[in-house]
Amino acid sequence: MTAKNKKRATRIATILGLAYLLPNLLGFLVFTAGPVIFSFGASLTNWNIMNSPPLEFVGFRNYQQVGQSSQFWTFFINTVYFMAFIPVGIAGSLVVALLLDSRLRGMTLFRTLLYLPSFTAGVAIMIMWKGLYNPDHGLINACLRGVFDLFSLPFQGPGWLQSTQNLMGLHPEKIAFAVKDIGLGAREALVFMGFWAGLGGGNMLLYLAALTNMPDELIEAASLDGAGRWAVFRHVKWPQLAPTTFFIVIMSVIGGFQGGVDSAQVMTGGGPAGTTTTLAYHIFRKSFVEYQFGYASAVAWVLFAIVFAFSGLLWKFGNKETNY
Amino acid sequence: MRALFSAILVVLVGWTLFMLPTSRDPVPAGKTIVTWATDDTPIRREQIALFNKLNPDLDLRIDPTNNDPNKVVVQSIGGVGPDVFDMPGTTLKVFVDSGIALDLTDELAKMGYDPLSEIWPAAKPLFAIEDRTYGVPANLDTLAIFYDRQAFDEMKLPYPPVNPTWDDIIAIGKKLTAKDASGRTTRYGLLFWWDWRDFFAMCGARLFTDDGRKLTIDTPEALAAVNLMSSLIYVHKLAPTASESNSMASVGGWGSGNESRFVGRRAAMVVGPRYFTGNFRRAPDLKVGVVKLPLSATGSTRLKGRTIAVNSRSPRRAAALRFIKFVTDGGYNRLNNDLADGVGPSLKYTEEPKFQFNPDFPEEKYNPIWRQSMLAAQPDESSPYISNGQVDEAVGFQLDLVNQGIKDPKAALAAAQAAGEKLLQENLAANAALAKRYAEGSK
Numbered sequence: 129m130t131a132k133n134k135k136r137a138t139r140i141a142t143i144l145g146l147a148y149l150l151p152n153l154l155g156f157l158v159f160t161a162g163p164v165i166f167s168f169g170a171s172l173t174n175w176n177i178m179n180s181p182p183l184e185f186v187g188f189r190n191y192q193q194v195g196q197s198s199q200f201w202t203f204f205i206n207t208v209y210f211m212a213f214i215p216v217g218i219a220g221s222l223v224v225a226l227l228l229d230s231r232l233r234g235m236t237l238f239r240t241l242l243y244l245p246s247f248t249a250g251v252a253i254m255i256m257w258k259g260l261y262n263p264d265h266g267l268i269n270a271c272l273r274g275v276f277d278l279f280s281l282p283f284q285g286p287g288w289l290q291s292t293q294n295l296m297g298l299h300p301e302k303i304a305f306a307v308k309d310i311g312l313g314a315r316e317a318l319v320f321m322g323f324w325a326g327l328g329g330g331n332m333l334l335y336l337a338a339l340t341n342m343p344d345e346l347i348e349a350a351s352l353d354g355a356g357r358w359a360v361f362r363h364v365k366w367p368q369l370a371p372t373t374f375f376i377v378i379m380s381v382i383g384g385f386q387g388g389v390d391s392a393q394v395m396t397g398g399g400p401a402g403t404t405t406t407l408a409y410h411i412f413r414k415s416f417v418e419y420q421f422g423y424a425s426a427v428a429w430v431l432f433a434i435v436f437a438f439s440g441l442l443w444k445f446g447n448k449e450t451n452y
Numbered sequence: 453m454r455a456l457f458s459a460i461l462v463v464l465v466g467w468t469l470f471m472l473p474t475s476r477d478p479v480p481a482g483k484t485i486v487t488w489a490t491d492d493t494p495i496r497r498e499q500i501a502l503f504n505k506l507n508p509d510l511d512l513r514i515d516p517t518n519n520d521p522n523k524v525v526v527q528s529i530g531g532v533g534p535d536v537f538d539m540p541g542t543t544l545k546v547f548v549d550s551g552i553a554l555d556l557t558d559e560l561a562k563m564g565y566d567p568l569s570e571i572w573p574a575a576k577p578l579f580a581i582e583d584r585t586y587g588v589p590a591n592l593d594t595l596a597i598f599y600d601r602q603a604f605d606e607m608k609l610p611y612p613p614v615n616p617t618w619d620d621i622i623a624i625g626k627k628l629t630a631k632d633a634s635g636r637t638t639r640y641g642l643l644f645w646w647d648w649r650d651f652f653a654m655c656g657a658r659l660f661t662d663d664g665r666k667l668t669i670d671t672p673e674a675l676a677a678v679n680l681m682s683s684l685i686y687v688h689k690l691a692p693t694a695s696e697s698n699s700m701a702s703v704g705g706w707g708s709g710n711e712s713r714f715v716g717r718r719a720a721m722v723v724g725p726r727y728f729t730g731n732f733r734r735a736p737d738l739k740v741g742v743v744k745l746p747l748s749a750t751g752s753t754r755l756k757g758r759t760i761a762v763n764s765r766s767p768r769r770a771a772a773l774r775f776i777k778f779v780t781d782g783g784y785n786r787l788n789n790d791l792a793d794g795v796g797p798s799l800k801y802t803e804e805p806k807f808q809f810n811p812d813f814p815e816e817k818y819n820p821i822w823r824q825s826m827l828a829a830q831p832d833e834s835s836p837y838i839s840n841g842q843v844d845e846a847v848g849f850q851l852d853l854v855n856q857g858i859k860d861p862k863a864a865l866a867a868a869q870a871a872g873e874k875l876l877q878e879n880l881a882a883n884a885a886l887a888k889r890y891a892e893g894s895k
Binding site: 141144148174177181182263264265287290291292300301308399400401402416417418419 | 454457458461522525526529546550636693839841842848849850852853855856858867882883884885886
């Protein structure tokens with residue numbers, strides 16, 4: 129092939145490559161990049177889809193209002209509260225993955241059963257949990273009552289989805305703590321449901337894939353050197369899982385900041401008294417219920433900044449512990 | 453490999469071009485499709501069938517997945533909205549301010565229809581702003597108490613009086629509440645929606661001053677309303693708690709919730725609108741009676757309804773206007789009244805003998821009660837300075853705390869009043885024109 133033909137072939141290959149990329153690129157520009165840029169522009173206006181008040185440029189006033197809004201900080205705390213349980217969820221997924229990595233008969237069945245909530249419709253799961261959480265006739269309180277009765281103890285069951293109580297004693301009306309607010313309420317109800325649904329989900333699959341791909345020689349060598357199960361896990365498997373853990377943590381943090389819309393919409397309406405309203409649900413309500421698109425865009429950009437900052441910190445400090 | 457990918461690309465493009473014509477809704481020859489964003493119920497299908505029969509060149513179709521107001525607004529602004537749509541409750545201003553609801557004043561005049569004299573008088577805020585008309589109610593409704601005659605007969609109790617007091621209802625409801633051996637309630641005395649606005653109206657509590665400039669949600673009447681609502685559940689234990697209701701509920705909508713529980717004999721009485729009747733008719737063993745809702749001296753029942761508006765951006769405006777004309781006609785009104793989808797928009801058709809007593813449903817001897825209740829009903833109040841959603845947010849937040857017993861109703865209403873006033877002031881701060889109007893004191 130002459131140099132000229134080679135150059136021509138390269139050019140054709142480049143054009144073809146770009147042509148293949150074009151549909152995706154166009155989709156990205158139209159449906160992702162465009163709206164992202166547009167939303168930043170919107171956040172600098174008083175845009176209300178009802179034309180009331182008339183559209184005008186307000187600079188960073190929306191951002192200032194976000195910072196001064198007690199609602200925003202309450203919902204930020206709600207979001208962080210839900211995210212505080214992410215490590216527990218990740219640990220649960222890891223334990224399940226370790227159990228499912230065993231070579232036992234019928235393991236495929238166990239894997240399928242544990243993955244079942246992940247391919248069941250989310251709304252169906254939420255409606256089922258609403259029934260389970262009924263304080264008077266739900267299965268959960270019925271079981272708890274049974275346990276208390278066994279020991280002849282008086283039973284006052286949690287109010288679950290109707291209660292503002294929480295494990296940290298956060299007050300529903302202001303950013304404060306109180307002993308009387310300690311208990312199991314709507315926040316915990318959603319956390320437990322999320323834990324149950326996520327236990328055998330994507331994180332477990334990622335861990336299972338990492339465990340399956342782990343070289344057997346490493347574990348065999350450690351065993352030959354006299355390492356017990358815990359030592360093998362602590363010094364061989366856990367370091368090998370570090371890249372997977374890092375990925376899961378990053379994705380869970382991003383997902384945690386963006387989550388809470390489905391469960392709030394289906395199960396609680398963001399209540400009681402706003403205790404299950406997350407930042408993402410706050411954005412949804414501000415835009416599609418109150419039509420304050422300018423303000424909602426500002427909240428979305430503040431949320432983006434928070435997610436970006438957290439991800440950056442995790443990347444900077446967490447990345448050192450991985451094998452990348 | 454390149455050849456393989458190129459071949460796949462060619463196949464995909466070819467297949468797309470081949471399938472493209474099939475992706476469009478088939479339009480019957482010589483017909484124009486008119487889209488109505490509304491809920492999908494058996495009643496709606498009968499209304500549509502009648503319209504399509506009377507207008508053979510049109511094909512009215514519903515879009516039940518997009519009848520939420522925010523979807524209608526967003527889609528209409530995006531240019532892909534429905535031709536006609538429902539405006540629930542007092543959302544009229546939302547659609548008018550956004551320029552989506554077409555001004556129908558002149559068109560209705562051309563049709564010879566005077567909405568102010570034809571439509572139920574109290575419904576004006578649902579379809580008109582000052583002297584301009586933006587829609588015609590699809591139906592209107594209000595609340596009364598349905599009772600299960602069989603439950604009363606089994607207990608050998610007399611039916612409730614037509615104009616009961618709350619003391620009457622509580623006494624009867626207690627007798628009719630049944631529990632099983634484990635203490636679980638198998639039949640509630642009374643079901644009602646946990647909706648503070650219903651009880652505010654019944655107890656004569658106002659939300660705003662006459663000029664709409666101040667909230668009035670901490671008055672003695674409001675306190676009486678909240679006390680009544682919670683006492684029916686927590687003191688008299690006639691009705692399920694919010695959590696019990698919540699866990700029994702599916703996702704709501706026609707034919708679900710309290711009406712299906714009543715059909716399932718989970719309650720002896722239920723507070724509900726006339727449209728519940730449609731569901732009750734599908735349970736042939738159920739024998740129902742109706743009495744009025746107890747009201748305080750200044751109280752009223754709430755007027756509920758959906759108003760049909762024409763999308764100002766619809767390319768099929770003429771066809772949409774023919775649908776509006778259909779809704780104003782006797783055929784639609786009588787069908788609506790017969791199907792018990794509330795009552796039709798025009799008052800005069802409820803004066804006809806067939807509404808007073810419909811021989812097709814001989815058990816239903818209570819339609820005059822619905823007519824009287826409708827005449828006494830009042831629409832929800834609104835203020836230009838604060839949205840209903842914001843008022844709901846302020847009051848709902850506090851009632852959640854009352855519901856848990858961690859705040860007393862008086863303190864909760866005072867807090868709701870303060871929160872509502874704060875939101876109102878924020879609205880004024882964000883909107884100079886609104887602030888000017890507020891300062892001038894005009895509503």
